[in-house]
Amino acid sequence: MIINLKVWRQDSPAVEGELVSYQVEASEDMSFLEMLDVLNEDLIGKGEEPVVFESDCREGICGSCGLMINGQAHGPEVTTSCQLHMRSFKDGDEIVVEPWRADPFPVLKDLMVDRSAFDRLIASGGYVSVNTGAAPDAHAVPVPKPNADRAFDVATCIGCGACVAACPNGSASLFLGAKITHLSELPQGQAERDQRVVNMVGQHDHEGFGGCTNIGECTAACPKGIPLDVISRLNSDLRTALRHGR
Amino acid sequence: MATTRPSPDQTRTLVSGAHAARTTIALKLAMAVSGLIFIAFVLGHMYGNLKAFAGHDAFNDYAHHLRTLGEPVLPYGGLLWIIRVGLIASLVVHVTSAVLLWKRASSARQHKYAVRKYRSSTLSSRTMRWGGLTILLFLVWHLLNFSIGKVNPQGGPTNDPYDLLVDTFEVWWLTLIYLVAMVALGMHLRHGTWSASQTLGLTNSARSRRTANLAGITLAVVVAGGFSLVPIFTLFGVIS
C-alpha cells in the first residue's frame, strides 16, 4: 500500500517547523512506527536526515511513543501509536503526523516532545512516603478487593501524554486523577491524601496545563482506558483538602 | 523548594507552598457552585413564566407577589433584591472563573494542530465558552427588554408585565432571538450540569456518571423547553 504522509519536521525548539510530504510503501502487517522506520531507511538512503520520533518498548506499555495521527492522539484506534497497525488505513491514504501540542510539552525535534512535566507532577506528591526497609508485613493491612482492583485499573496509566494532547484545554487532569485515585483507594495512601492532591494540582497549574472542562476527549484517547471518574475523585479530594484548610 | 533537575530545562521547578484555594480546581468549584445557583434560578424563573398560561391576572399577581415575598420581615421587593445581589455575585464569579480558565486553556496550547478530529466529546461540551458568551449577550438584551429598560417593541405599556410579554413575543424575530438563546441555554445546561457534578466530585462511578449526564439532558430539555413554550404560544396567538 502507498501512504502519503505529511510529517511535522522541526529542527529544534528554537526554530519554526513545517509539515513535509513523503510517500511510503507500507504493508498492512506493519505497525505505524515500522512504517515510519521504512520512511527513515528511505530518507537515509537518499541522504536526508531521518524523522525523529520516540519509541521504546513497542508493545504499548512504556508510554514513549505518542503521535497525533490525522488529528487524533495515537490515531484512529484506541491504542498506543506503536500498537496501531497499517491495516487501519487504506492504500493511497493521506496521513498527517504531528507531535503532541501543549505548551508544557515543548517540541524538541520533529515529533519528539519534552514530557518531563509529568515527572515533576509525580515528584510533587505522587508517592507514598515510605523508606526502604520501613514497611510492615504485606498482610498487615487487608485491602478490600474492589478498592484494590480500582487502584490497579487506574494505576495502569502509562504516562504517554495522549490525554493532554487530546484535551482542547491542554489539561493533564486525567493523568493527575489517575495517580490521585490510585493512591486514594489504598489504605497506604491515606496519610498524605490532602497534601498530595494540593501539591500535585499546584504543580499541574504551575507547569501551565489548562483546567479541565469535563469534555471527555482525554479518556476517549487514553490507550489504557483510564475512566473520567478519576477526575471526579481528583476534584473531590481537592474539595476535601479545601475543607481541611490545606 | 526548588528541585535540582538540571536537564532538560533548568528553569523548571517544583512548586512550593501550594494552596487548595489557589488552584484551577478551586476556580472550577467556584464555577460549579455559581452554576448551580443559576440552575435553581432558571427553574424558578421558568415556573413563573409558565404562569402566563393562567392568564393576565394570575401572571401579574405572581410578578407582584415576588415583591411582597418575605414581608413584613423584609421590605417591599427586599427578597427580590437579595436574589438579584446573589445572582449578580454568582455571575461575576462564574464569568471571572470562565475567563481565567479560558485564558489558561488557550495559553496551554498556543500552537494549534493542523488537523483535529474529536472522538467522543459532545458539541455542547465544546461550545461552553461561546455558548456562555451568547447567553451573556442575551441576558443584557433580556434585562433591557423586561427588567431594567422595559422596552415594549409595539410601543404599548411597559408597566404591565403580562402585556409587555405578549407584545414582545408577538414579534416573530424577537421570539426567534429568545428561542436561539434557549437553545444556547439548553446546551450550556446539558454540559454544565454534568460538568458541575464532576467538578464537585459526585461522579465517582460509571453509574453516577450516567446519572449526571441524564440529569444534564433532562434539565436542558425541561428548562429550554419550558422557557420556549410561552414565546411560541404567544407568537401563535394562544397567549394573548
Added chain:
Amino acid sequence: MTDAHRTTTPDGIVQGSDEQHDDAAGYYVDGEPIADTKAPGGPLAERWSTRQFDAKIVNPANRRKVSAIIVGTGLAGASAAATMGEAGYVVKSFCYQDSPRRAHSIAAQGGINAAKNYKGDGDSVHRLFYDTIKGGDYRSRESNVYRLAEVSVNIIDQCVAQGVPFAREYGGLLDNRSFGGVQVSRTFYARGQTGQQLLLGAYQALERQIAAGTVHCYTRHEMLELIVVDGRARGIIARDLVSGEIETHLADVVVLASGGYGNVFYLSTNAMNSNVTASWRAHRKGALMANPCYTQIHPTCIPVTGTHQSKLTLMSESLRNDGRIWVPKKKADCDKDPRDIPEEDRDYYLERIYPAFGNLVPRDIASRQAKNVCDEGRGVGPEVEGVRRGVYLDFADAMERLGRPAIEAKYGNLFDMYARITGEDPYQVPMRIYPAVHYVMGGLWVDYDLQSTIPGLFVTGEANFSDHGANRLGASALMQGLADGYFVLPNTIRDYLSASPFEKIAEDHPAVVEAQQAVRERVDKFLSTNGTRSVDSYHRELGNIMWEYCGMERTADGLRKAIDLIRTLRQDFHRNVRVLGSGENINQSLEKAGRVADFFELGELMCIDALNRRESCGGHFRGESQTEDGEALRHDDQYAYVAAWAWPGQGEDGESLPPVLHKEHLNYEFTEMKQRSYK
C-alpha cells in the same frame, strides 16, 4: 591451559589447549581462576546476616559528602537510587529515556516470586532457593541465590507499603499464583502488568527523592564511557541526547543497572533502545563479562511478519496451559487454512515427543522444538526470507472443553493483544507463535557484594551475571532486580564507601580527559564515516547471524562461522556506515551507531563463550552435547564454572584479540546437582 602450552600462529591466532574438547581453542586465552571473596562461609541461612554485619557502615553525617552515580532507572536502578537517596547519599541517576518510568522493566508481565508461604503450601526460603538453583541448571552461586530467596519476602512488604496494587482475594489479602511449573503458589502479580506496577512503585520512590533533593536525575542521557582513576571507578562520560553535549560526571562510586543485552539479536522482546553500551564500556575498562552466551529464549512470542519487523512481542507463557501446539505433518499443508487440516494430518510434536509434560515442557525445549519443525520446512504463517517461522497454538479443544467464556476470562487480554497485532481472531483461527530472545542471564561479573572486578563499580539487576545460572526461573527477574536495588546493594556498597569520600578528582585529570577524548573521537568517527548503509541494516544482519548460530541450538562449526561473519561485518560497519546529521542535536542514528558497534564486539564474545561451553545447559543446547535420544546433556565435571571474560584490547587496526577466560568454580555444598529429564 597455562602460558607454557600456548603457541601463537603467524596470523596471530592463539592455539588452544590440550584439553579434550577445547572447541574455542585459538579464540581465547586462559587466565587465572577467580573467586568470590566476599561471600561468607558457614550455614547458608546465616551468610547474608553475617555479611550485613561485617560490612562497614558510613556515618549518616558523612553520607551527604559521598556521591554515587547510578546508570539505569529500571527496577534495579530506580530502587537503588531511591534507597541510597533515602539513606542520605548524593545520588546522580541516569537514563536514556525521557523519564525514569519508561525503563524496560515496565514491560514484564508475569509476576514476582517471594517465599511468603501465604498459601501454606509448604513454601519456604529454602524451597525458593532450591527451585531457583535447579531452574538455573546448577550454574549459579548458592550463597547469592539463598540471599535472593531470603530478601524476596521484604520486597513484597516494601512494594505493598508503596501502594503497588497487587492482585487481592475477596478477603483483602494478597493473591498468589503458581508460575513456571513450580509446585507452590508464590508468585505475586498485578494482572499481566506486574513489572509496570513494581517499576512505578520504584519510580515514585525515586521521584520522591528527586523532590527531596537527594537524587539528581539526568534523563535523556546515555553513558558512553566509564572513568577509572587509580584502578577505581570514579565517574562516567555521558552524552546529553538532546544537546549532544559530552558531559563528565564524577562520584565516589558507580553503579550500573543498565539492563540486558538481548538486542544483540536485533529482534527480541527488549525495548528498541535497550543496549549493552554501559556494560560494554565497563568491560573494556577491565570489568569481567560473565557467561555472555546465557540467553533465555521465550517460546510464546508473536511471529515475525516481514523484514520490516522491528521487535517481537511476548505473550504470557500461561497460554500453554490450555493451548495445544502443532504443525502440519506434510509441508504441502503449511499454507492451508489450519481449520481445513484434518486431525490425522496434524503433528502435536510436543505431546508426541514428551508425552509426560506435553505442551508444558520447559521454555528451552518448547523453543528448540519449534525451531526444529520450522527448519524442517513445516512452519506456518507468512514466509519471511524463504522460511515460515511459526507454529500453531490451538485453543479449539480448550474452547470445546471449557467453553468460550472460560477462555475469555482466562486469556481475554492476551487474545485481544494477539488480534491487534496480527489482525487475526484467535477465537476462530489457531494462534501462531515462535520463540524470541527475552532475557540474558549473562552480564558483568560481580562478587557477593555486587561489585565488579573494577573496585567501585557495582552492577545490579539484569546487567550483572546474576543469580539465575544458565536459565532463569519464571517470575525471578523482577525479584532479582528489586532485591539488588532495595536490599542488597545499599547494604554492601557501604562497605566500599566506608573509606570514602575519596580524593576529589579534577575534570582535567588525565584519566578523565582520556575518557572524554575517546567518546568524542568515537562520535566524530561515526559522523565522518559517510558510508552507504544505515545502522539498522547492520544491526539486523548481526541479529540474523546471532539468531542463526548463537540462538537456541549451537554447534562448534556454526559458532566459528558466526565469529567469522561478525568480524567481517564489523569491519564493514566501521568503514561503510552512514550516520547523517550532527552531534550537536538529537541524532537517533548516532545513538544507535554506538550501541550497534558495541553489540558487534559483544556478539563475538558471546559466540566464543558459547563455543567454549561444550555442554547443553539451561536454556542452551549444544549440538555436540546431547543424549542418545536428542536431549540436553550437561557436563558438571568440565563446565561447573562461571566463564568470566576479560577484554584483551584491540589490535592496531581494530582486529580482535583473543579474550582472556577466568574461571570461577562453582561449589555446591547444599544441593545435589541433578540432570533434568522431561520425558
